[in-house]
Amino acid sequence: xxxxxxxxxxxxxxxxxxxxxxxxxxxxxxxxxxxxxxxxxxxxxxxxxxxxxxxxxxxxxxxxxxxxxxxxxxxxxxxxxxxxxxxxxxxxxxxxxxxxxxxxxxxxxxxxxxxxxxxxxxxxxxxxxxxxxxxxxxxxxxxxxxxxxxxxxxxxxxxxxxxxxxxxxxxxxxxxxxxxxxxxxxxxxxxxxxxxxxxxxxxxxxxxxxxxxxxxxxxxxxxxxxxxxxxxxxxxxxxxxxxxxxxxxxxxxxxxxxxxxxxxxxxxxxxxxxxxxxxxxxxxxxxxxxxxxxxxxxxxxxxxxxxxxxxxxxxxxxxxxxxx
Amino acid sequence: xxxxxxxxxxxxxxxxxxxxxxxxxxxxxxxxxxxxxxxxxxxxxxxxxxxxxxxxxxxxxxxxxxxxxxxxxxxxxxxxxxxxxxxxxxxxxxxxxxxxxxxxxxxxxxxxxxxxxxxxxxxxxxxxxxxxxxxxxxxxxxxxxxxxxxxxxxxxxxxxxxxxxxxxxxxxxxxxxxxxxxxxxxxxxxxxxxxxxxxxxxxxxxxxxxxxxxxxxxxxxxxxxxxxxxxxxxxxxxxxxxxxxxxxxxxxxxxxxxxxxxxxxxxxxxxxxxxxxxxxxxxxxxxxxxxxxxxxxxxxxxxxxxxxxxxx
Numbered sequence: 001x002x003x004x005x006x007x008x009x010x011x012x013x014x015x016x017x018x019x020x021x022x023x024x025x026x027x028x029x030x031x032x033x034x035x036x037x038x039x040x041x042x043x044x045x046x047x048x049x050x051x052x053x054x055x056x057x058x059x060x061x062x063x064x065x066x067x068x069x070x071x072x073x074x075x076x077x078x079x080x081x082x083x084x085x086x087x088x089x090x091x092x093x094x095x096x097x098x099x100x101x102x103x104x105x106x107x108x109x110x111x112x113x114x115x116x117x118x119x120x121x122x123x124x125x126x127x128x129x130x131x132x133x134x135x136x137x138x139x140x141x142x143x144x145x146x147x148x149x150x151x152x153x154x155x156x157x158x159x160x161x162x163x164x165x166x167x168x169x170x171x172x173x174x175x176x177x178x179x180x181x182x183x184x185x186x187x188x189x190x191x192x193x194x195x196x197x198x199x200x201x202x203x204x205x206x207x208x209x210x211x212x213x214x215x216x217x218x219x220x221x222x223x224x225x226x227x228x229x230x231x232x233x234x235x236x237x238x239x240x241x242x243x244x245x246x247x248x249x250x251x252x253x254x255x256x257x258x259x260x261x262x263x264x265x266x267x268x269x270x271x272x273x274x275x276x277x278x279x280x281x282x283x284x285x286x287x288x289x290x291x292x293x294x295x296x297x298x299x300x301x302x303x304x305x306x307x308x309x310x311x312x313x314x315x316x317x318x319x320x321x322x323x324x
Numbered sequence: 325x326x327x328x329x330x331x332x333x334x335x336x337x338x339x340x341x342x343x344x345x346x347x348x349x350x351x352x353x354x355x356x357x358x359x360x361x362x363x364x365x366x367x368x369x370x371x372x373x374x375x376x377x378x379x380x381x382x383x384x385x386x387x388x389x390x391x392x393x394x395x396x397x398x399x400x401x402x403x404x405x406x407x408x409x410x411x412x413x414x415x416x417x418x419x420x421x422x423x424x425x426x427x428x429x430x431x432x433x434x435x436x437x438x439x440x441x442x443x444x445x446x447x448x449x450x451x452x453x454x455x456x457x458x459x460x461x462x463x464x465x466x467x468x469x470x471x472x473x474x475x476x477x478x479x480x481x482x483x484x485x486x487x488x489x490x491x492x493x494x495x496x497x498x499x500x501x502x503x504x505x506x507x508x509x510x511x512x513x514x515x516x517x518x519x520x521x522x523x524x525x526x527x528x529x530x531x532x533x534x535x536x537x538x539x540x541x542x543x544x545x546x547x548x549x550x551x552x553x554x555x556x557x558x559x560x561x562x563x564x565x566x567x568x569x570x571x572x573x574x575x576x577x578x579x580x581x582x583x584x585x586x587x588x589x590x591x592x593x594x595x596x597x598x599x600x601x602x603x604x605x606x607x608x609x610x611x612x613x614x615x616x617x618x619x620x621x622x623x624x625x626x627x628x629x630x631x632x633x634x635x636x
Contacts, residue, residue, distance in 0.1 A: 060531055087537040100528040102547050113546070114536040163532065 001203050002057065002171055003033040007066035009052055009227075013275060024274045026052040028227040029066065031301070034171070034220075037197065039204040041218030041235060043211060043250070045271050049227040050207045051095075054173040057205060058090050059083055070171075088118040088167035093193075095176035097156035101148040107134070107159055108144040114166040133162040137192060154185035161192065171203045178213060190217055211254050215239050223247045226274060226282040233307035243309045245287050281312065289313050335624055343617040350613055354606035355385030358591070358598035385606055394607045399596060404604045407586060408611065414492060415582030418574065419567055421502045426509035426563065431552065433510065434517020435544060438525070455511035460570050467504040468577050490579040501580045505570050509563040513556055520555040524548035560623045568616060583608055 007030050010023040027049045034040045042050045055061040057068050059076065068076045075086060094100035101110060111130045115121055121129045131141040137158040148156055157177060164172050174193060178186040194217060196202060208214050214221055215235060222232040223246060231244040242248045269286050272278055278285050284294035293312045301310040304318060361372040371378065388394040395405040455463065471489035478486045484496050491497055521544060524530055533543045544552075572584035579585070587608050590601035 055531075058535060060534060084537045084539065087535060090535075092532065092535045094528045094532060096528060100532050102529040102533070104547075104550055113533070113538070117537045117542075160532075163536070167536070 001034060001036045001071060002205070003069040003072075004053075004057060005031050005067045005069070007031075007053065007056055007068065008064045009049075009056055009061060010064045022275050025227050025277050026274060027056060027063075028277075030222075030224075030227075030229050032222055032229065032232065034203045034205060036170070036203055037201045038219045039197065039206050039217055041214035041221040042205060042207045042224060043209060043214045043221060044224035045209065045250075047226075047271050047274065048224040049274075050209075050224055051175050052227075053224070054092065054175050054205055054207050058087075058092055058173055060092070085118075088114070088120070089169055090171050090173075091164035091167060091169040092173045092175060093157070093160050093164050093177045096180045097153055097160050098148075098180070100160050101156060101163075103148050106145055106147055110148075110159070110163055111144075111166055114163065118167050120167060129166075133166055136165060136196070137162045152185075153181050154188060157181060157185075157189050158192065161189075161196070165196065165200075168200075169202070171205070173205045173207070175207045176209070179208065179210065186213070193217065211239070211250060223250065226271065226277060228282065228310065229301060229308075230283065230311065231307065231309045232301070237306065243304065243307060243314050244311045245289050245313065246283050281310075291316075332625065336621060339617055339621040339624070343614065346613050346617070347610055350609045351385050351389060351606060352382055354602055354609055355382030356602075357381050358602045385603070388603065389606065389610055394603060397600060397603050397607075399590070399600050399604050404607045407604070408583070408608060411581060411583045411586050411608075412611075414498070414580060415571060415575070415584065417498050418501045418505055418580070418582060419571065421498070422505040422567060423509065423563070425502060425506040426513050427556065429506070430510040430513025431517050431556070433514035434552070435521060437514055437518040438521040439540070453515075455507060456515065460508050460566070461573050463507050464504040464570065464573055464577055467500060467507070471500045471578075490577075492578075492580045492582075497578075497580065501574045501578045501582075504574045504578070505567055508566055508570065512559060512563055512566070516555050516559050517552050520552045521548055524551050554627065557623055557627050561620045564616065564619055568612065583612065 007027055009027040010025055013022050013024055030053065032040060042053060044050050052061065056063045056066075059068075063076055066076065067074050070086070070089065075083060078086075101107075108127070108130050111133055112126050115126055115129055116123075127144070130144050134141060134143055139155065139158055139162070143151070143155075143159075148159070151159065160177070177193070178189050181189060190213065193204070193206075197204060204217070206214065206217050218235040220233065221235045221238050222229045223238075223244065224230070225246050231238065231242065231247045238247065239251065242251055272282070272285055278295075280296045281287070281290070281294040281299050284290040287294065291312060297312065299310040299312050299315070301308045302315060304314065356378060357373065359372070360378060362369050363372055364370075388397075395403060397404045399407060468489060471487070475486050475489045480486055487494075487496055487499060489500065524547065525543070530543050530547055533547055534540075538546070571582065572588060574580070575582045575584035576588050587605055590596060590605045590608075593601070596604075
């Protein structure tokens with residue numbers, strides 16, 4: 001359904017009024033696909049390019065290069081005017097429910113806006129549709145007349161989901177939808193997203209840095225590091241037997257993974273600057289298994305059975321054979 | 325609710341106190357006789373008149389204002405009040421229309437500027453900065469030069485004109501002063517609008533609106549306009565101060581006999597007695613200070629009362 005090919009986003013950075021200092025390599029040529037009714041979990045540290053990827057897919061940011069295909073059609077090159085019509089198919093739920101809703105508008109106005117733009121229902125049915133959407137996300141119809149500040153964080157996120165559902169989309173980018181919420185509310189929102197997926201056959205690009213959350217909701221998982229996917233595969237399998245040292249380190253960092261912590265060395269230091277990327281493998285500066293080749297050659301994402309991994313060590317250990 | 329009322333009361337009280345201080349300052353300064361001087365004699369500096377004389381002049385200034393006597397002081401055959409009434413009408417037209425023009429031009433320009441900033445940031449920024457950086461006397465002078473050129477070439481607009489480059493005989497004589505006084509505030513409003521829009525567009529709810537399929541203009545109209553108006557209201561006191569200070573230059577250069585023109589005239593005309601000139605100047609300054617603070621108060625109350633949600 002959604003296919004991403006060589007997606008790249010570089011942000012120019014200015015050092016003075018006229019000069020450009022360099023570029024932030026936010027996303028560096030990534031490929032993935034998401035099938036109908038499935039969820040791809042995108043995981044990585046802060047600054048790895050997860051949210052930028054989500055925004056590029058929805059063209060909330062224009063890519064530097066690369067393509068995004070929706071049902072085989074390249075949507076990254078069509079005009080903004082034409083793409084606006086397509087936006088009803090592709091929606092987003094934001095990380096921070098406090099700032100994602102316009103505080104000056106009532107919930108009814110927030111939900112009616114997409115109905116008006118895309119002419120989803122007749123104007124006479126707007127209110128009925130708003131009540132249906134609120135019911136879908138577990139809110140009562142009295143909520144329609146309230147302002148965002150009258151709701152709790154979890155309720156606001158439900159409203160954010162209702163807004164995304166208003167256009168009957170087929171694909172939703174969930175950009176860390178539970179990271180700003182209390183733990184007690186997180187599971188409610190996660191369950192709601194999964195129920196809605198089942199009911200409407202939605203596809204999700206689920207962005208998170210919490211591995212528990214990713215494991216819970218994803219069919220497939222892609223691990224990002226400094227704008228690149230370093231490992232991708234089926235969720236269950238990837239968490240059970242990670243191949244890339246970065247994936248191993250991320251899993252080892254999850255509390256309550258004693259055995260795995262011993263097996264995989266823990267991650268140290270900070271993610272390097274995306275302006276001056278390390279040579280070779282971007283992870284080599286923090287990798288406990290880094291070799292000479294890692295400092296010079298950029299590893300390519302290669303397929304090993306059902307898994308894709310970009311690592312010289314994995315390549316060497318497999319001896320070109322399929323692992324797993 | 326009680327908290328809001330208290331806040332409003334504090335706002336009003338603060339402004340009244342400030343006004344009282346400014347009026348006292350104005351009366352103190354304008355009460356000093358115009359022929360007052362300090363000279364150097366026998367190794368020390370001395371005033372050219374006794375301190376008692378200066379002090380009584382200041383006291384008289386206060387007393388004339390508070391008793392209302394000041395209104396009936398005769399300057400060249402007209403009372404100060406009559407001169408003020410005639411001049412206030414003219415200046416009111418220039419200030420009022422100038423302000424409206426500044427907002428009508430500034431907000432759309434700001435919306436356009438915020439769009440351009442995406443593509444040609446530096447060029448765009450300079451467009452806003454240049455009018456703000458150039459001294460207002462130069463901008464006003466350029467407008468007069470343009471007026472002079474158009475008049476000499478007999479240019480007419482919509483059947484009006486040629487409009488004289490100075491004077492205040494006709495209703496359309498106010499056009500150039502209005503234009504001259506509104507340029508700097510318009511640039512200020514444009515810059516404020518552009519900044520508010522750019523800041524607003526980066527907010528998640530604006531991004532969400534784009535995701536819903538809203539066009540840029542729709543996002544600005546539905547989601548950002550209140551923020552823009554709030555920001556413009558916030559800079560209005562600054563704009564007003566700019567306009568008041570420009571008023572003197574504009575009216576003098578265009579020979580437009582409003583408040584600014586007369587205030588200069590009271591001090592510079594050899595036909596006016598210095599003491600009478602000083603008294604008339606006090607009257608004008610006091611009323612201008614009161615008007616300025618009333619407008620300032622109005623905008624601050626408007627911000628708190630009309631758009632409290634935006635502020636919070």
